[in-house]
Amino acid sequence: MLLSLVLHTYSMRYVLPAAVMMGTAPTYILAWGAWRLLSAVLPARFYREVDDRLYTIYQSMVLFFFENYTGVQVIIYGDLPKNKENVIYLSNHQCTVDWIIADMMAIRQNALGHVRYVLKDGLKWLPLYGWYFSQHGGVYVKRSAKFNEKEMREKLRAQMKAETPMYLVIFPEGTRYNPEIPKVIADSQSFAEKEGLAILKHVLTPRVKATHVAIDTMKDYLDAVYDVTVAYEGTVDHKGQRKLAPSMTEFLCKECPRVHIFIDRIELKDIPEEQMYMRRWLHERFEIKDKLLIEFYDAKDSTRRNKFPGKSVHSKLSLKKTLPSLLFLGGLTASMLLTESGRKLYVKTWIYGTLIGCLWVSIKP
Secondary structure, eight states, rough: OOHHHHHHHHHHHHHHHHHHHHTEEEEEEHHHHHHHHHTTOOOOHHHHHHHHHHHHHHHHHHIIIIIIIIIEEEEEEEOSSSSSOOEEEOOOSSHHHHHHHHHHHHHHHHHHGGGEEEEEEEGSSSTHHHHHHHTTTTTTEEGGGGGHHHHHHHHHHHHHHTTTEEEEEEOSSSOOTTTTHHOOOOHHHHHHHHHHHHOSSSSOOOOHHHHHHHHHTTTTTEEEEEEEEEEEEOOBOSOEEEEEEOHHHHHHTTTTEEEEEEEEEEEESSSSHHHHHHHHHHHHHHHHHHHHHHHHHHOGGGGGSSSSSSOEEEEEOOOGGGGGHHHHHHHHHHHHHHHHHHHHHHHHHHHHHHHHHHHHHHHHO
């Protein structure tokens, strides 16, 4: 019974982070909503500056749990610039933690508030978050034939017109690489073979549409493209076969000791402009990712496994970057919940904020 209690307690280690992150969402939405109303008559650029600062506060709190609370070692390879830039961030996609990895990189450049995502359309229905991500500059896209290029271009042009700093995160695979769903991997490989492209083992064949639209629309606005390859240590079984990457819950339960991140900064002049040629270029970049991951997971020399080639830096995030945000948002939320009127406002924000958000995203992309 004691062992069962210990195991249960261990598995519940994600409850506190989840409760705080979700619990402070109404507080954050209220603060953002108040600013949105106050800034209605102000230039869009002014609204964006404060919105980015608010977003930095919330995401810094999130990173407190994903970095400081878990104690995960973040190991960075390649060339991550120290200064913030307007960039497109291209990464392989394995799990929901991949979204957090982008935040981890951005905060190390003091660009956390600039992170915007290209998201699959279904995520816009998330309570509170789905609506807010769109307001913060996120772009929802549908797959394949339903992809609306014009809509995406218009949204990106609006961001540029407002001089919005851009750290645009795109996962070109379109869906997660999941070893437990071999059909998706097989279909991806079959498509590559049919198109005369190299067959990839540890990543899926990338889709070029969103990447091409983003780069083509913002080519005079961007400083670079970051090509990012992520590997989670401990995701192979005793036979050496790759396992599913950690979920957010597993990550918060400290089941991932180290995350390895390889960054290649690419100049815009080195990327072909025509979609047909960019498609080939993007696939070649994913071939490089695949080789890195083959080395990481499958290297014959065991001393070369669980690391990428080249020099690396163990990057530890200071509590000064995250703890103040946790205390600020946690304190505001606690203060609200201490009074009856505050509790009513809190509950109404969850209910009406969700309803208004769903109505908004159903009318306006």
